[in-house]
Amino acid sequence: MGAPNAPSPPRPLEEQWPRIRATIADATGILVCLDFDGTLAPIVEDPDAAMPTERNREAVATLVDTPEITTAVISGRALSDVRQRLEGPSIYAGNHGLELARDGDISVHPVAREHAARIERLCAVLEVALAPVPNCRVENKRLTGTVHFRAVPSAAVPTVRRLTHDIVDRFGGDTLELSPGKQILETGPDLTWGKGDAVEVIAADEPSETTVIYVGDDVTDESAFRAVEPDGLGIRVGGDEPSSASARVESPADVADFLSWLGSTGVDLLE
Known part of the structure; x- marks a missing residue:
């Protein structure tokens, strides 16, 4: 068996309409899984200020009220954090899927639960070490930790990266890993689990079609x-960097356009 093809830049959403319509027409229902920051909510310098746009809030509410559609929010934020920023969906996954709320129950990945105390100690060390860096923020999300440097002066960003890597290597040992994001560094348990696993768990409860x-x-x-x-559809929000998504849109405003279409015209295509 050959190696999988390398990701290519996703095509603009408007070029994918025939495929999208055909895929929905072959289905009996739709599961819509949505990231939060940069997708429903614009990226802002202060993570605490992030809120979904009004049009995205309204579009999600429409999806939630549509019986043929199941709506889930899957975020890197802590579960309690993202749930209070957007009400309505029946399913939430926080901390990149390490926390999952559905059917009135909350489940936590057992390995992540075991390492929560280590994450807390690590975040405390990072806060002390990075305190002299202007506008650098350390967020303890209980199961993971995030170093935010979006508002850090560019000259100080290499220092943030170096200190964060050094501290995670020293205090995390072989049990914690560091991963990059959009002007953030995140640390969490070293295990093979992410948003894709959360999607698969959620999708397993849906009908096969x-x-x-x-x-x-x-x-x-x-x-x-x-x-x-x-078989489904991945939509990347932002630039045309290589991605495993097949379609892309530019901004949360475009996400609102797509979700509004899905809640009106799109659902009418279901078989």
Whole structure:
């Protein structure tokens, strides 16, 4: 068996309409999985200020009220954080899928639960070490930790990266790993689990003829794109970098356009 093809730049969404319509027409239902930051909410310098656009809030509410559609939010934020920023969906996954809320229950990956105390200690060390760096912020999400440097002066960014790598190597040992994102560094348990695994767990509860759609904007969404493509649809928000998603849109405003279409015209295509 040959190696899988390398990801290529996703095509603009408008070029994918025939395929999208055909995929939905062959389905009996739709599972829509949505990232939060950069997808439903614009990226902002202060993560605490991030909120979904009003049009995305309205579009998600329409999807939630549509019986043929199941809506899930899958975020790198802590579960409690993302749930309070957008109400309505029946399913939420936080910390890149390490936390999952559905059917009134919350499940936590057992390995992540075991390492929560280590993450807390690591975040405390990072806070002290990075305190002299202007506008650098360390976020303890209980199961993972994030170093935000979007607002850090460019000259200081290499220092943030170096200190973060050094501290995670020293205090995380072989049990924690560091991964990049959009002007962030995230640390969490060293295990093979991500948003794509959360999508697969959620999709397993849906009927077999369900079309799965995932919309996201960051490298942490790539495993979810791989989980849904090619039978479903992955939509990358942002530039035309190589991605496992097959379609792309420019911004959260375009996401609102697509979700609005899905909740009106798109659902009418279901067989």
